[in-house]
Amino acid sequence: MPELPEVETVVRGLRAPLVGRTITGLWTDWPKALRPHTPDDFAALLTGQTVHAITRRAKYILCQLDDGLLAIHLKMTGRLYVSGAPESGDRWVHVRFTLDNGQYLHFSDARRFGRVYLAPTLDDFAPGLGPEPLEDDFTPAVLRDRLARRQRALKALLLDQAFLAGVGNIYADEALFRAGLHPRRAASTLTDDETHRLYDSIRAALRAGIDYEGASVNWYRKPDGTAGKSQEHFFVYGRDGQPCARCGQPIIKIRVAQRGTHYCPNCQPER
Ligand SMILES: [Zn+2]
Structure with missing residues (x-):
């Protein structure tokens, strides 16, 4: 999507x-x-x-x-x-x-x-959307407050449009890799340092996606009919079995929140 x-x-x-x-x-x-x-x-x-x-x-x-x-x-x-x-x-x-x-x-x-x-x-037609991740009013403090009250897995929360708007399966996986956080990590267990890393990583993953004009992994095309190039710069999404760009270990695919989830078991350890 x-x-x-x-x-x-x-x-x-x-x-x-x-x-x-x-x-x-x-x-x-x-x-x-x-x-x-x-x-x-x-x-x-x-x-x-x-x-x-x-x-x-x-x-x-x-x-x-x-x-x-x-x-x-x-x-x-x-x-x-x-x-x-x-x-x-x-x-x-x-x-x-x-x-x-x-x-x-x-x-x-x-x-x-x-x-x-x-x-x-x-x-x-779309009530209750969460904050817009690239806007100025989405700050590390806002993310910390929203994480603190929740026990759900980070991946599930990032997909929830009432928690944060606009993130889906691709950029959730990419953001969690950039942050070095396991997709099943319970939201409320993040330290302040980890919360800051996640905040920066969400924004960096989304900004990279915009810079490369989106990911044409299936149907998506730009309005001029050409493909985006974001998929050429993924760290983990769709790369299961391929070596991690940071450590060389194979990327693994699991299911979290009923969605295929890609991560590096070495860079994103389960605590
Ligand atoms: Zn790795």
């Missing part, structure tokens, strides 16, 4: 073709993506609205309209791109927006888990 770096890259790539454009129409063959609206309701509310800004919160792409937000969650296989032709030859396009300059915003989604929202505010 696209995580914070992938969604941030999509947001940056959509600003040039979309900001300032007015949406003039909507087509879909997958009405479920627009619920609770019907396609007709959705089109009636959306048509004629101008996109004034595009931002990201957690894994949501947020288009600020004259009145409210058009938001998209890519889920597993979603892709967004703008082109000049209504039929892009992409059989997985299930929602398509017409723009006032004759171009189209395509939402391609092979698995059809993606969702499109139209609402006054983010809280109307």
Whole structure:
């Protein structure tokens, strides 16, 4: 699933073709993506609205309209791109927006888990999101307070969008490796020093992901259709059986919180 770096890259790539454009129409063959609206309701509310800004919160792409937000969650296989032709030859396009300059915003989604929202505010469809890890108000003290009350495994907590927004399976594994912390470590047992390391590591892993424009390990592509390069710089994710970049021991894959979890048993010892 696209995580914070992938969604941030999509947001940056959509600003040039979309900001300032007015949406003039909507087509879909997958009405479920627009619920609770019907396609007709959705089109009636959306048509004629101008996109004034595009931002990201957690894994949501947020288009600020004259009145409210058009938001998209890519889920597993979603892709967004703008082109000049209504039929892009992409059989997985299930929602398509017409723009006032004759171009189209395509939402391609092979698995059809993606969702499109139209609402006054983010809280109307995504309440209770945790702090945004790259914002200034997310500090080591904030992380310490949030860890202190919890007994859950670090990996499980990092995946919880109410604990911290935007981190998923890839960048949780990468952050824990950078911090030298075992994925099953109980959150409340971290020392101050370890908490600082985890804080720095979360931000470093996410920033690296953004710098390399996301990880194209499966469906994710940038809006220009090209692949991100984050996967070429992973320490542990998808590298089970390969030598650790720091110590040379093989990376191991286990399951934590029902998710495949990659770590180095030497650099991330279980206490
Ligand atoms: Zn190692």
